[in-house]
Amino acid sequence: MTAYTPGQAAEETGFSLDTLRYYERIGLLEPIERNAAGQRRFSEDDLHWLGMVRCLRDTGMSIAEMLRFAELTREGEHTIRDRIALLAAHDRAVESQIAELRQKQEVIQGKIQYYRDVLAIPDGLYDCQEKHAAPEERRDLQHADG
Amino acid sequence: MTAYTPGQAAEETGFSLDTLRYYERIGLLEPIERNAAGQRRFSEDDLHWLGMVRCLRDTGMSIAEMLRFAELTREGEHTIRDRIALLAAHDRAVESQIAELRQKQEVIQGKIQYYRDVLAIPDGLYDCQEKHAAPEERRDLQHADG
DNA sequence: GCTTGACCTGGAGCCCGCTCCAGGTGCCAC
């Protein structure tokens, strides 16, 4: 069975050594095996689990919720429905996260376009006070362009 | 000119009173006007700006970067190109945020599907050790279904 | 046999972004 040193595990997972130790300490990882010298040796399974952790973390799951998932996983087979429920809820959360990002991104792009329009109007044709007005409220400005 | 009490501003923007005061303190808002009693009165402009702040914050911009944007805005007209650059960079950041979320979401959905498949297999046809194996490595299991 | 380097531990510290608190003001309703 392949074993990974902490350094290799860090390399593979992108977590820092400290973070790996921290995750073990709080129980997000079950106790990692040790060699004779007491040094950790991560298994292939540990790395798979860490991959899942990275995925959940990077999609905004809190450590508390990941711990819940870890517990379910440790409890065995009969928690699979609960795990599905947990992941499905998270999946929906990710979905709405994406939707919100898209929507706010449009506002940002609108603002960029607004600034571009301002630059496109020759100096002096508009008063300089932007005053944080929303782009939509300056449509007059954009019309002045034609 | 419409003015908003702190309570109304909080209501409209979704920021807490404390957060509004905090934002003013750190300079993310320029000093808010006061009435005779020294109480804040937010202007329409303040609310517009706060709308932008919410947008940037909710898309993951740090306070430090929002401060940078606020400074540019205060410096006036000649910083518009810089502001475009800043927002365009943020727009790209949002884009890759979304891409990453989508990608990780697929992994999560794959895991959900894996669990569903496990449930679909009648008891006893598989050994119970999941051991955090990635779904792809258990394809044998899924084939066992047919 | 000594250095180097990767690891170990427990515990403190850090950064971010708020959030809460104590003590005070001003105004309105009863």
Place this chain on the structure above:
DNA sequence: GTGGCACCTGGAGCGGGCTCCAGGTCAAGC
């Protein structure tokens, strides 16, 4: 005139998620 309420201030505290540190162990290479 006395609640009650919305607000004020400066400053402390907090929760999340790490990150750093001091002091120590072991293994390999020179």
